[in-house]
Amino acid sequence: MSKFSLEGKSAIITGGARGIGEAITITFAEQGAHVHILEFNAESGEQTVNAILAKGGKANFYQCDVSNHEQVKTIVAEIAKNHKIDILINNAGIAHVGNVENTQVEDLDRVYNVNVKGVYNCLHAVVPVMKQQGGGVIINMASIASSVGLSDRFAYSMSKGAALTMTYSVAKDYLEDGIRCNCISPARVHTPFVDGFIKNNYPGKEEEMFDALSKTQPIGRMGKPVEIANLALYLCSDEASFITGTDFPIDGGFIKLNG
Incomplete structure (x- = not known):
């Protein structure tokens, strides 16, 4: 077996049919995982699944609005009936440009519902399954905006700061359950x-x-989406079994070398 193999493992990837999420989905499938794509855009989800199946991979698509608690709960329960959930990638997210003055309450709610509540919904549904089965790996997609100030990213920074601290909380609370939880913080x-x-x-x-x-x-x-995907692959592999409760900036030097 090659290093970083996910053969025999099953992964839920939210927002898994576009951008960074698509790159993670394809990379994981190539490494042997059965990928379960939770994606709002049905056309993109079906296209990604078909592309993976055409190459001999294993994939399923579930149309999902991660901000809908009951919908997420139902889909995760459906997956858990037939598959062990080894990996959860909380990737689904939306952006918003604006400072506190020109961020309307509707903007804040929209970003919160997807980027914060969406992560919570998936954690809330998946963590009990991982506990029961004896462990698992979770990656939350944060951002350099979790750690440094970015202009005109008030709502987005709020949401990604939450992703970072939810990571620390879950990692701490479920150490004894064999659940590892880390986050990735990309730059642009x-x-x-x-x-x-x-x-x-x-x-x-x-x-x-x-x-x-x-x-x-x-x-x-x-950065390139596949570069983020390769980091996610490592963190979800058995080779990273000593890593939990950590944020991984992948930023071309942005945090430390700007200024």
Whole structure:
């Protein structure tokens, strides 16, 4: 068996059909995991599953709004009937641009419902299953915004700070149950969201803005989704069995080398 194999393991990945989530889903499937994609966008979810199945992998898709507590609970129970839940990746999330003055209460609620309550909903449903089966691995997707101040990211930073501290809490509370819980904090990663943001906000200046955003990372470029996926793979593998309660920045030097 090769290092970082997930053969025989089952993973739930929220937001697992687009951007970073899609990269994690495909990487885990390639390493032998049976991936269960919880995704709001049905078309994307079905496409990702079909692509994995076409390559001989194992995958299922469940249309899911992670902010809906009962829906998450029902889907997790359905998965647990037939599969051990070895891994949970809390990746689903949304962004918001704005400071405290121009963040409306509706904006705050929308970000909270997905990025904070969504993580809670999945933890609340999956942790008891992992306890009963004797352990598991959880990765929460945080952000460099969890640790440093970013301009115009008030609501987003709030939500990712919560993801970070929920990670510490779960890791502490379930040590004796064999559950490891860590989080990953990416800087800017080149996903379709970034391309759409640039196109919508800087029409005609896409190339210029892409270059400017890339250079905000000291390493000189944005991250790639597969680079985040590879870190998640390591943290969920047996080779990382001594790691829990830790935040892993993957940021091209942003936190330590800016300034």
